[in-house]
Amino acid sequence: MTDSRVYGIDLGTTYTCIAHVDDLSGRPHITPNDAGELTTPSVVLFEDAETRVVGREAKNIAVMEAENVVEMIKREMGKPEWRREFFGHRYSPEEISSYILRKVVDDTERHEGTRPHKVVVTCPAYFGIPQREATAAAGRIAGLDVLEVINEPTAAAIAYGAQHPEDQVVLVYDLGGGTFDVTVIDIKDSAITVVATDGAHELGGRNWDEELVKFAAGQWQAEHPGAGTDPLDSPETVQDLWLRAERAKWSLSSMAQTKVAVTHDGQQVTVPLTREKFNDLTQYLLDSTMSLTRQVMETARELGYPKIDLILLVGGSTKMPQVTARLEAEFSLEVKSFEPDQAVAKGAAIYGQKLAVGERVRTEIGKKLDRAPEQVDVAAAPEKVRMAAEELVASDMGLRLGTVQYLSGMVVRNVVSHSFGVIALTADDTEVISNLVLAQQALPAEATRTFGIRHSGMGAVELRIFENTSREAVVKDLDTGEQVGVAMLELASDLPADSPVDVVFRLDNEGRLTVTGRDRSVGGKEVTAVIETNRALSAEQVAVAIKHANSIRILG
Structure with a gap:
């Protein structure tokens, strides 16, 4: 290694x-x-x-x-x-x-x-x-x-x-144990381009398990109406039920029916469970994923991708037959399962190795061209120089030349998953979120907007940066957003009302946000908003x- x-x-x-x-x-x-x-x-x-x-x-x-x-x-x-x-x-x-x-x-x-x-x-x-x-x-x-x-x-x-480098547009339906993501991705010419994405952070296989736990406990109570005790109130019973529910869910992936044993208060009930019943209990959960999938497909259409070639299933919970059956029925597209438990880690490893290889290749090309690595555009480098650099990197890193060439040439383009804006005032002094960067916009992204100050002689304006999920330029309901940054911009003295202030939003390839405020008056100052860290560790x-x-x- x-x-x-x-x-x-x-x-x-x-x-x-x-x-x-x-x-x-x-x-x-x-x-x-x-x-x-x-x-x-x-x-x-x-x-x-x-x-x-x-x-x-x-x-x-x-x-x-x-x-x-x-x-x-x-x-x-x-x-x-x-x-x-x-x-x-x-x-x-x-x-x-x-x-x-x-x-x-x-x-x-x-x-x-x-x-x-x-x-x-x-x-x-x-x-x-x-x-x-x-x-x-x-x-x-x-x-x-x-x-x-x-x-x-x-x-x-x-x-x-x-594994499948042919040009195609795929919809990645990622239903894990605790979260759900749906993303449209364009695979073309060794480039992975994210088109549109959405998801739910409290929707996953665990929710399917919970429905089985509640159903099995209810069946025990139905068999013992006078027991005066609820299996869900017993930690020992609930622990056993969670494990049995998960096993039953996986059993129903390959069998039409199974049984769940519920032992509580010295009494055991064997609960028969068919795949049909399981699907009925959890249909509303699947409905939620379908709704999000339709929304992302519609966004992709708006962004110029009207055709999806394949729905790709990843995440362990996509092994449930109800997922494939529903997707095929809803969208009439080919649905393919792809290493549901392992694809994400493997893709991250490939991307990580791409970063390592890319850095080394840029360094070697930079030596040949007398440039700093960050100034090197690998694609624009002379072919002989690039090939020599790739051969050297393959030898030094102990990798196959083909692997180095593939990783060096891979391009990954992402989109911002949320919109970002600043609080502004309307003519009647109502606060709104004025979005400069919209969700699904390609990264890196940069946007500038000019605002006028509300009153003369303000001395300073507060830049309040909000993150939200709306793709509208103006969001009236502040409760749909969340403040992620703030900065005070000092103004030149005695500026009249409506004096211009520029606000610049920049997001890098990883979606990290920098916001700059600039007083456009002669000798005006500039300030950079620091994204708050009170929602993560400093x-x-x-x-x-x-x-x-x-x-x-x-x-x-």
Whole structure:
């Protein structure tokens, strides 16, 4: 293995997976955990002040020891108010997520003999700035160098495109254990271009399991009407039901019917469950995914992509037959399952290796052309220079030349998943969000808008930056957005009303936002809005968390 290897980590709501690109074959491979499983449950047990148990063992006792176990932590990423206290210490979502990352990294080190350091971590496409920053912070707390946080559907498309490079427009339907993403992606000429995306952060296979838990518990009560007790009030019963519900769901993926045993208060009831009944119980959940899918397809049409060639299924929950059947019936398109548990991690690994290879190729070309690497455009470099650089990089990194050429030539273009605007006043002094960058706009993006100050002699104006999901230029309902940044712009003295102020929004390829305000008067000042970190950990808090993490032992 080379020191330049970059790992891809699918940090999932219910399961986590780590992958790398094999040096010789150029193909991505999943590294199994200590139990030989290709995925690790994203569940953390706080056994004592210094010990965390991560994975299957923690999952098996999650409800019985609910006071010491954290599940579904991904749904809490970016929430500043969320903390759980264990053994006198309050833990953030980033810290808890870091234990999951450390578990898969520890297992990889034991399996391969070398500890992963550089990684690309995935997140849902609809994650905003705070959630993405929180994901990166979790990696840093785990001792990792997080090169990028990329969208899960994009990663899946990268993995798919590596095996199926023909030109096509695919809709990635990503139904995981706790989240749902739907994304239209154009694969063409070794380029992966995201067209439109949307999702729901509290919709996933876990919701299907919950319906089975409630149904089975209700059947027990129906059989024991005078028991005076509810199975859902017993942690032991509920723990057992969650595990049995998940197993029943998977059984129904291959069988028409199964049974769920409910043991409570010394009484057992065997509940028969058909696939038809399961589909009826969960139809409203599937309806929600169909609605989001239609919305994204409509957005893609508006953006010039009227035709979808294929619906690509990723995420473990797409194994349920109801998903394929419903998609085929709704949209009359080919539906194809593609490594639902592994595609995201594999795509992240391919992208990570692309970053490593790309950096080396630019460096070598820069040496030949006497330029700094960041000034090198690989595609525009003389062919002989580029080929010589690729051959050298392949030799130095121990990679096949074809792998280096493929990764060096790969282009990934993303879109911003949210709109970003600034608070402005209408003629009647009503506050609205004036969106400068709209959701589904290609990255990187830059937009400038000129506003007039409301009153003469204001002295300063406050720039309040809002993130929202509307694609309208003006949003009247402020409750649909969320403030993500603020800055005060000092103004020249005695400016008259309506004096111009420029606001510039810039988003880089990863969706990181910088906002600049500029007083256009002679000698006017400029200010840059700093995106608030109070919904994720600050640099100081991350440093404290890293120090605390050094005393923590990870088991599993």
